[in-house]
Amino acid sequence: MFNIQKRPSWYIPERSITPEAVVANRRYFLKKLGFAGAGLLTAVAAGCSKQQSATASPELNTGAGAAPAETNKIAASSARAAYPAPRNPDFNPAWPLTDEETAANYNNFYEFTTSKTGVRRLTDRFVIAPWPLEITGLVENPMSLDAQELIDQMTLEERIYRFRCVEAWAMVVPWTGFQLSKLLDKVKPKPEARFVRFVTFNRPDQAPGLRDSSYPWPYTEGLRLDEAMHPLTLVATGIYGKPLPKQHGAPIRLVVPWKYGYKSIKSIVKIELVAQQPKTLWETMAPHEYPFESNVDPAVPHPRWSQATERMIDTGVRVRTLKHNGYADLVAKLY
Ligand SMILES: Nc1nc2c(c(=O)[nH]1)N[C@H]1C(S)=C(S)[C@@H](COP(=O)(O)O)O[C@H]1N2
Numbered sequence: 191m192f193n194i195q196k197r198p199s200w201y202i203p204e205r206s207i208t209p210e211a212v213v214a215n216r217r218y219f220l221k222k223l224g225f226a227g228a229g230l231l232t233a234v235a236a237g238c239s240k241q242q243s244a245t246a247s248p249e250l251n252t253g254a255g256a257a258p259a260e261t262n263k264i265a266a267s268s269a270r271a272a273y274p275a276p277r278n279p280d281f282n283p284a285w286p287l288t289d290e291e292t293a294a295n296y297n298n299f300y301e302f303t304t305s306k307t308g309v310r311r312l313t314d315r316f317v318i319a320p321w322p323l324e325i326t327g328l329v330e331n332p333m334s335l336d337a338q339e340l341i342d343q344m345t346l347e348e349r350i351y352r353f354r355c356v357e358a359w360a361m362v363v364p365w366t367g368f369q370l371s372k373l374l375d376k377v378k379p380k381p382e383a384r385f386v387r388f389v390t391f392n393r394p395d396q397a398p399g400l401r402d403s404s405y406p407w408p409y410t411e412g413l414r415l416d417e418a419m420h421p422l423t424l425v426a427t428g429i430y431g432k433p434l435p436k437q438h439g440a441p442i443r444l445v446v447p448w449k450y451g452y453k454s455i456k457s458i459v460k461i462e463l464v465a466q467q468p469k470t471l472w473e474t475m476a477p478h479e480y481p482f483e484s485n486v487d488p489a490v491p492h493p494r495w496s497q498a499t500e501r502m503i504d505t506g507v508r509v510r511t512l513k514h515n516g517y518a519d520l521v522a523k524l525y
């Protein structure tokens with residue numbers, strides 16, 4: 191992977207098309223240019239006594255904090271028992287998979303950093319167990335439980351899905367998880383519920399990107415209820431036959447394979463059934479670039495780049511983008 195820190199955001203095509211390119215404030219550009227001190231200056235100016243760099247802080251990489259590491263280990267060993275889950279043969283078992291290590295080191299997870307190749311090494315302090323989770327709002331049976339308790343209640347399966355980021359990179363990965371519909375059936379949406387809203391954790395002490403106040407944290411996403419109930423819509427708990435590594439959105443995330451990747455929200459703490467279409471983080475930042483629906487469509491360019499082709503992240507091969515990311519037949523009745 192090229193070193194994106196050394197180039198301005200408009201220099202490389204793939205760089206120029208990152209969602210964060212919409213955030214054009216001074217602090218942002220200073221950080222991109224490698225001025226770790228930019229965040230420090232901001233913090234001091236704001237009268238903040240805790241002088242933390244807004245970019246990668248070396249102390250975050252040392253695994254400091256034995257307690258979280260221990261907790262994570264215990265949870266991981268109990269979670270691993272269910273893996274690998276049986277592969278569902280209805281979902282493209284013959285597709286060649288993207289290289290696992292490439293996928294694990296090329297992530298979008300802005301709670302940590304906007305650098306795709308930097309997410310993984312910033313996740314040491316991220317505590318994924320215990321993980322309180324709420325399924326709430328316009329439902330008959332709201333649930334409030336630990337993510338692992340929920341996972342233990344569900345039957346896990348593996349599905350091979352194509353995954354397409356709005357930035358025009360793509361991969362094919364085996365997710366482990368369960369249909370969101372199975373969870374929604376348990377909580378029983380009320381008749382007034384029309385949309386589902388998803389919320390990610392917001393703990394700046396565990397994820398340094400959350401200290402960047404130019405984003406409207408926490409990360410939120412949403413689906414129409416019929417999209418959420420669609421059998422393709424997955425709650426993923428694992429990838430490549432193992433529990434999700436932190437950088438992929440542990441302990442649970444959404445996967446909506448016919449929509450651009452940012453709809454597949456990571457590390458969910460709350461699922462809320464609501465009556466009105468919820469605002470999402472990306473829609474709030476740039477409504478014309480990242481609208482609520484965001485179905486993959488090669489014929490509809492992003493305002494700043496074409497969506498006609500996509501680059502496979504491991505081989506670098508460029509292929510034609512497919513309508514609804516190849517799932518057009520399956521989702522046709524929704525649109
Ligand atoms: N909470 C949260 N979820 C997120 C993101 C994020 O920054 N924060 N990035 C999204 C984007 S743009 C993409 S392409 C995918 C990337 O998933 P991966 O890193 O597991 O491949 O996660 C999506 N979910």
Ligand SMILES: [Mo]
Nearest residue numbers: 355356451452
């Ligand atoms: Mo993305």
